[in-house]
Amino acid sequence: MSEQIYGPLITGAVALLFGWLLVTGFRKGEMEWPYFGFSMSGRLRDQPVRFWIVAILVGLITALCILTTIAQVFWPGGLWS
Numbered sequence: 041m042s043e044q045i046y047g048p049l050i051t052g053a054v055a056l057l058f059g060w061l062l063v064t065g066f067r068k069g070e071m072e073w074p075y076f077g078f079s080m081s082g083r084l085r086d087q088p089v090r091f092w093i094v095a096i097l098v099g100l101i102t103a104l105c106i107l108t109t110i111a112q113v114f115w116p117g118g119l120w121s
Contacts, residue, residue, distance in 0.1 A: 044116040055105035
């Protein structure tokens, strides 16, 4: 497969994963950043600052992956080709 096909599929899958983490975190009131080397979590009840920092990080990655997926679909050769 060419990168014009699997690029949006991969970034779309990553966007879905982080979007799922964001929605689940807001539902449970406990936001998690699961990663092998760096993990962070925060509970809204007793750690509101950590909760919102992790929510912003997860939301930022979700938004950037969504924008990247859309850009790859509309400009498959890049902006300057």
